[in-house]
Amino acid sequence: MVKRKKDSRQGIKFPVKVNKWDGSAVKNALDDAVTDVLTKKYSYEVNYSLIDGRLLLCGIAVGVAMFALLWDWLYPFPISRPVLIICVSTYFTFMGLLSLYTTYRERGIFFVAIQKDPIGFVPDNLWEASSMLKKYDDKYNLTLSVTNGKTGHVRSGTLVRSVANFIDENGYILNDLVEPEVTKLHASLVSDKKDK
Incomplete structure (x- = not known):
């Protein structure tokens, strides 16, 4: 440290x-x-454009996770299942894009x-x-x-x-x-x- x-x-x-x-x-x-x-x-x-790109990808992923959390709170699990599947898939897609961005860009x-x-x-x-x-x-x-x-x-x-x-x-x-x-x-x- x-x-x-x-x-x-x-x-x-x-x-x-x-x-x-x-x-x-x-x-x-x-x-x-x-x-x-x-x-x-x-x-x-x-x-700061290089860092801004990383922050944008992270911000979208966190926004999707927060939306999923809010949706599940408003409409408990059995009802929120399709939205949660979409949000989880989107979150992991953006995490994969973030890995590619940090590795290759x-x-x-x-x-x-x-x-x-x-x-x-x-x-x-x-x-x-x-x-x-x-x-x-x-x-x-x-x-x-x-x-x-x-x-x-x-x-x-x-x-x-x-x-x-x-x-x-x-x-x-x-x-x-x-x-x-x-x-x-x-x-x-x-x-x-x-x-x-």
């Missing part, structure tokens, strides 16, 4: 501490550190941002960051990709480092070590864009 401390009096943000043996917590904390670098250093506008993407052209003549570029940390493995795989708004060409780069490079022995995330790696990966994609 990720713990964040913030002093409300001065607005000082303390380092993030995680259980360094919990792979999921470590991955999420490193994802947050990468997101902080991309939003604060480069001032990209975060795009999200694919571990935790950050989507738009790089706007300051002048407004060139279409916006789309940046995506995805990560993977396998169970019982210490290798954090970060993939950063940019889609050129003008040509639609996608460039991506991958960074594979041990989580020990970014976490100290007490479990604190070392943002000052995360930032140079993300900056280097970002710069390689920007220089590729200028070369072409």
